[in-house]
Amino acid sequence: MEWENQTILVEFFLKGLSGYPKLELLFFVLILIMYVVILLGNGTLILISVLDSHLHTPMYFFLGNLSFLDICYTTTSIPSTLVSFLSERKTISFSGCAVQMFLGLAMGTTECVLLGMMAFDRYVAICNPLRYPVIMSKDSYVPMATGSWIIGLVNSAVQTAFVVQLPFCRNNVINHFSCEILAVMKLACADISGNEFIMLVATTLFILTPLLLIIISYSLIISSILKIRTSEGRSKVFSTCSAHLTVVIIFYGTILFMYMKPKSKKTLNSDDLDATDKLISMFYGVMTPMMNPLIYSLRNKDVKEAVKHLLKKM
Secondary structure, X not given: OHHHHOOOOOEEEEOOOOOOXXXXXXXXXXXXXXXHHHHHHHHHHHHHHHHOHHHOOXXXXXXXXXXXXXXXXXXXXXXXXXXXXXXOOOEEEHHHHHHHHHHHHHHHHHHHHHHHHHHHHHHHHHHOOOOHHHHOOHHHHHHHHHHHHHHHHHHHHHHHHHHHOOOOOOOOEEOOOOOOHHHHHOOOOOOOHHHHHHHHHHHHHHHHHHHHHHHHHHHHHHHHHHOOOOXXXXXXXXXXXXXXXXXXXXXXXHHHHHHHXXXXXXXXXXXXXXXXHHHHHHHHHHHHXXXXXXXXXXXXXXXXXXHHHHHHHO
């Protein structure tokens, strides 16, 4: 029928934890506390990376970008999720959903690329220390960070544009806390194989390629560390990149588990699987940005000293 080829839905219903009011209240308190920690922790890292001249290096420039990215990433979904936990009306407009999809995907893609850039920075610092000032000059690391943001925004704009053009004419219930692009695509009353192919290409280019760069970088780093004769020297060198490696494992581990785990036909639409997906999504969407500043501050003497110096000035 003709109406089936048109997008006639004006809003979506975000299922989330609908039907579990006590659980919603518990998650409201937990996520609110986490969000405050995210804002304070990442805000502090941005502040000290700007104010402390000792931290005006490529590593902390990337770290400042990562902290700003985490704040933007969580702000695209957490405030609306908190409101939905306390509200009986758990709907979002079609345009609002599109904006949330765009921002969420843009921030996620940018973080993947940025983590790859940070791994390359650590590789040059450890494996080519004498050439580090030349290779990672300001003319290099600023365009690298800027390129990460541009790639994320362009990729998200393309994918979101193709999704919003799909016809949504039947089910409007998004089985998620926010307008996650895969959850929205499943609601389209049309063939989404083209969208899935575009997503596959984007995943390969902007998620798997940076991951490959990270694996190669750390393989070379580990090889270089093993050549150091003293255990004290090995420990000192490894400590300079252990924080970044920890962040990479947590971030990529949850993403790859969610998007690339096998799904059988019997469990593809099951509520148990959807609940697992939503909890994993919440983990990398909330826990990872919250843990990033803690990991970097606990494993980094320079950050600790900068924080102490900042507190003394206050």
